[in-house]
Amino acid sequence: MSDPRSEKPKNPSRRRFLAGVGLAGAGAALAKHAHGFSGKAPEGVRELTVPLVVNGKKRAIKVEARTTLLSALREHLDPPVIGPKQVCEQGACGACTVLLDGRPVNSCLVLAADAASARIVTAEGLGTPGHLNPVQAALVEHDGLMCGYCTPGLVVTLSALLEKNSNPTLDQVQHACAGNFCRCGTYPRVFESALAAARAKRGLGGLQGG
Amino acid sequence: MAGEQKRKRKVMIGTQVEGVEKLVEQEVDEDSTLRWQPREQMKFLGGRLPRVDGPVKAAAAAFYTCDVRLPGMLYGRILGSPHAHARIRSLDLAPALRQPGVHAAMSAVDLYRTLMSDKQQRIFDATELRYEGQPVAAVAVETPEQAEDALRAIPVEYEVLPHVVRGEDALRPDAPKVFPDGNLEVLPPMCCEAQREKDDPSQLSAAFARCAAVIEAEYRTPSLHHCSLEPHAVVVDYRGTTATVYFSTQATFFMLADFARELGLKEGDVVIDVQHMGGGFGAKWGMGIEGRFAAQLSKRTSRPVRFALDRRSEFLMAGNKAASWQRLKVGADREGKLLALEAEQYNLGGLGPGGSDRQPYIYEVQSARAQLYALHTHVNAARAFRAPGSPQSSFAIESMLDELAFRLGIDPVEMRKRNLRDPAYQRQLERGAREIGWHRRAHLPASGALRRGLGCGVCRWGGWGGPGCVVTVEVARDGSVVAKVGSQDLGTGTRTLVRAVVADEFGLPMSGVQEQIGNTRLGHSVGSGGSGCTASLAPAVKDAALQVRLAMAKHVAPLLRSEPEQLIFADGRVRAGNASMTWKQACASLPSAGVSARGEWKPGLSDGMSQGVAFAEVEVDSETGRVRPIKIVHVQDLGFALNRLAVESQIIGGVIQAMGMALWEQRVFDANLGSTLTASFNDYKFPGALEMPEIVPIIDDGDTREGVMGVGEPPIIATVGALANAVFNACGVRVRELPITPDKILAGLYAKG
Numbered sequence: 034m035s036d037p038r039s040e041k042p043k044n045p046s047r048r049r050f051l052a053g054v055g056l057a058g059a060g061a062a063l064a065k066h067a068h069g070f071s072g073k074a075p076e077g078v079r080e081l082t083v084p085l086v087v088n089g090k091k092r093a094i095k096v097e098a099r100t101t102l103l104s105a106l107r108e109h110l111d112p113p114v115i116g117p118k119q120v121c122e123q124g125a126c127g128a129c130t131v132l133l134d135g136r137p138v139n140s141c142l143v144l145a146a147d148a149a150s151a152r153i154v155t156a157e158g159l160g161t162p163g164h165l166n167p168v169q170a171a172l173v174e175h176d177g178l179m180c181g182y183c184t185p186g187l188v189v190t191l192s193a194l195l196e197k198n199s200n201p202t203l204d205q206v207q208h209a210c211a212g213n214f215c216r217c218g219t220y221p222r223v224f225e226s227a228l229a230a231a232r233a234k235r236g237l238g239g240l241q242g243g
Numbered sequence: 244m245a246g247e248q249k250r251k252r253k254v255m256i257g258t259q260v261e262g263v264e265k266l267v268e269q270e271v272d273e274d275s276t277l278r279w280q281p282r283e284q285m286k287f288l289g290g291r292l293p294r295v296d297g298p299v300k301a302a303a304a305a306f307y308t309c310d311v312r313l314p315g316m317l318y319g320r321i322l323g324s325p326h327a328h329a330r331i332r333s334l335d336l337a338p339a340l341r342q343p344g345v346h347a348a349m350s351a352v353d354l355y356r357t358l359m360s361d362k363q364q365r366i367f368d369a370t371e372l373r374y375e376g377q378p379v380a381a382v383a384v385e386t387p388e389q390a391e392d393a394l395r396a397i398p399v400e401y402e403v404l405p406h407v408v409r410g411e412d413a414l415r416p417d418a419p420k421v422f423p424d425g426n427l428e429v430l431p432p433m434c435c436e437a438q439r440e441k442d443d444p445s446q447l448s449a450a451f452a453r454c455a456a457v458i459e460a461e462y463r464t465p466s467l468h469h470c471s472l473e474p475h476a477v478v479v480d481y482r483g484t485t486a487t488v489y490f491s492t493q494a495t496f497f498m499l500a501d502f503a504r505e506l507g508l509k510e511g512d513v514v515i516d517v518q519h520m521g522g523g524f525g526a527k528w529g530m531g532i533e534g535r536f537a538a539q540l541s542k543r544t545s546r547p548v549r550f551a552l553d554r555r556s557e558f559l560m561a562g563n564k565a566a567s568w569q570r571l572k573v574g575a576d577r578e579g580k581l582l583a584l585e586a587e588q589y590n591l592g593g594l595g596p597g598g599s600d601r602q603p604y605i606y607e608v609q610s611a612r613a614q615l616y617a618l619h620t621h622v623n624a625a626r627a628f629r630a631p632g633s634p635q636s637s638f639a640i641e642s643m644l645d646e647l648a649f650r651l652g653i654d655p656v657e658m659r660k661r662n663l664r665d666p667a668y669q670r671q672l673e674r675g676a677r678e679i680g681w682h683r684r685a686h687l688p689a690s691g692a693l694r695r696g697l698g699c700g701v702c703r704w705g706g707w708g709g710p711g712c713v714v715t716v717e718v719a720r721d722g723s724v725v726a727k728v729g730s731q732d733l734g735t736g737t738r739t740l741v742r743a744v745v746a747d748e749f750g751l752p753m754s755g756v757q758e759q760i761g762n763t764r765l766g767h768s769v770g771s772g773g774s775g776c777t778a779s780l781a782p783a784v785k786d787a788a789l790q791v792r793l794a795m796a797k798h799v800a801p802l803l804r805s806e807p808e809q810l811i812f813a814d815g816r817v818r819a820g821n822a823s824m825t826w827k828q829a830c831a832s833l834p835s836a837g838v839s840a841r842g843e844w845k846p847g848l849s850d851g852m853s854q855g856v857a858f859a860e861v862e863v864d865s866e867t868g869r870v871r872p873i874k875i876v877h878v879q880d881l882g883f884a885l886n887r888l889a890v891e892s893q894i895i896g897g898v899i900q901a902m903g904m905a906l907w908e909q910r911v912f913d914a915n916l917g918s919t920l921t922a923s924f925n926d927y928k929f930p931g932a933l934e935m936p937e938i939v940p941i942i943d944d945g946d947t948r949e950g951v952m953g954v955g956e957p958p959i960i961a962t963v964g965a966l967a968n969a970v971f972n973a974c975g976v977r978v979r980e981l982p983i984t985p986d987k988i989l990a991g992l993y994a995k996g
Contacts (some may be wrong), residue, residue: 045637048447064377068722097386097388097514099388100388104387104388107310107312108312108318108386108387109386113310113312115303115306115307115310116303118307118309118472118473118521119309120472120473120474120554120924121549121554121923121924121925122553122554122925123554123924123925125923125924125925126472126924127430128472140684155303156301156302156303157300157302157303157304160302161304162298162301162302163298164300164733165298165301165302168301169298169302170301172297172301172302173293173294173297173298174293176293176294176297176888176889176891176892178294178297178300178301179302179734179735179736179892179896180471180473180519180520180521180522180734181296181297181300181305181472181519181521181734182307182472182473182521182522182734183472184300184301185301185303188301188303207253207932207933207935208932208933210932211931211932211933213742213932214472214924214929214931215472216469216470216471216472216522216524216900216929217522217734217892217896218895218897218898218899218900218930219892219895219896219928220931220932220935221895221935221937221938222892222895222901223932224932224935
């Protein structure tokens, strides 16, 4: 039986995807925002210059077309944006959740090119250690985090929930968190934190940060 | 005390032997002079303290090993074997080296041979691969994307050999041999006099003859995975004569000698650093093959190299909990008192020994004999996993106890009380029963579609402290306070407790103390394992802080016209009667170097042996077979709980992982292909937000012991059996093989008719 890994790369899935529908999609996204592809690319590999708007800052980045938004943020931007974590690589766990034009998405399932010029907000953009947003502050106060690796993803998910729904029920909070895994087992205190944050936010007004 | 002989005392200390956590007995000096200050004098310890690293974690300003990106850093990736058992016929790294961005590539065979003697090389066939996912080669590449291409470019020719990945297949006479001596290894009996007496076969059969009820049953638990969200990750920055290693590890100091050896450096020239880590649960002890590759490739390329395992590799090569089969024959008298137990326990640890606690686990049985076996398969070796061996054994004996109670018509809580001597259990069982509403048990809906049931289980864990931590506390003339601790914070709240111990000693706010942790330059420390870190570390911090306070008192007392022992450090001030000064003023009187002291572990401050009980309420849907946990209560004692908020979180977390083991999680193999079918987060089901029941963590304040003990492990034990028993109570189906999935419930209901 031939091992797929023993063969030379022919059409790795992501590249094939880009060569077809996805690239057109990426191109469309770029065209919409009036940005082009950079000309030079290594043999067989497309490199693009992608304009990203991360936490309110415009940053251009040169990456291969197959690069995910997650990889672009963590491994290609300099300095890196570390809030989104690479954990499951298949959109199961939500640790890489970012806001894309206000909508929470798994950044491991989005191509960087497809996020061109969209507003990307990560946990860093929602608050700083000195100025936490209500969700972040509540997670700290209610011990809704332990190792903290799932936390930035949950911060993004819950902040987005509270933007949409200022007075969620426990059930709505649970459903919002369904795509965010935590292995330490902080869930009950994450729910508690979200409800407390909603209360605090109703008292305080708008969500801080970008 | 002077003139008296130093009293000795034996303590159990958690340690790690060949990747498996073990408790070893050590003799230490009994130092009865050091105690925690009275609780009312403590502002933080014993309270509910939000984590001091909470804000940086919530705002994503905390750097984990996976977040370390150094200038010029290369990305390491590992190519794993697609076969459970094979030999590498040929492997060519050259095509990978021609790929864009590739700086170095190395085969696992070369890696194994790097540090092997000629003799070892003759004995050990490095070309034989014995589990799916076993590393075959690794690359160091400029971008993660290019690294994927580089792996695909390595042609490997495998000679596929016969494999065996399931225990039942490994027992067949014609099964491929995992080791030359065969697949079944008879583990030696425990050698202590009491055990030998209990092992007397004539006594055992006589004991069974006296029983009013004897039940024989086999219980099975599957292999599970740790699933730390942060994968195993390491960055090695080799600089010729020195090296810095960033490593997501539970045991910072265990890494020092290994990396020094691998890099050919002296231990003094290597620094291991772990500032934050995204979970470990027992899987992150050794340097691992990824650590070795990182070291060798950094050395070859003279660049920093980061290895962060992809999720599939995490499942296949970086940790699992051993499966277990336990055949039990247990008898009790009419009152439910356990008289006789015979057990055959098979530990299925793949290539490793695995482990399950010897039956009858924590119960008192007059006559007992347990034979343990290791059953080997072509699966990567099991690693320590939160309370190694205990959840497996607890599930079996708790289920058995319930079966006996049912047979004898005894209430399950009463059954446990009769077979546990420690008064803590009596107290905790009553407390837990009250909290879950045990009296409702007879009246819960037992027919219809949705049926409710209650069950319970108990647990025990050592959690002893021990020597090994060296802590420095420094006070500078400007009033700043630094506590230097080599230990890592696994996510358990180590930073917070270090700060709280010092703050309480000096009467300062938490913000008045800085902690530096997770670095081998900061003072030796034990690993985060065996629930031993807190109990080993907190006393050392206290010792250092106390010494500094006493030294400061000597400097400050004359200024307040008082004696050093009269001074009170509280509320940011130093007081002597009516005279007082601020902390800053006091510090200004110190010599220019400030005051510092080194502290070590003192036995009077820590203790061990914690008890706990769990009660569970479940709802079983008799039409779909689905089990929904409704409420879980866990009562736990732990001596002096330093941070009640964090302890509760630990309990909740343990309960949730136990729930996963009882109801959802299992590693599934394809026996023919020899491959794991569940090596991703979409295929391996662990507890998520939608499955959360109400969880009530209760710290048992009936425990008046003043020492600190660790509590990371016990909460993962008792809930497993409690859930299985609640399921039986709800629908009358006894599921003896975990996880309790709907198919087993439906099959059980059908069999009952």
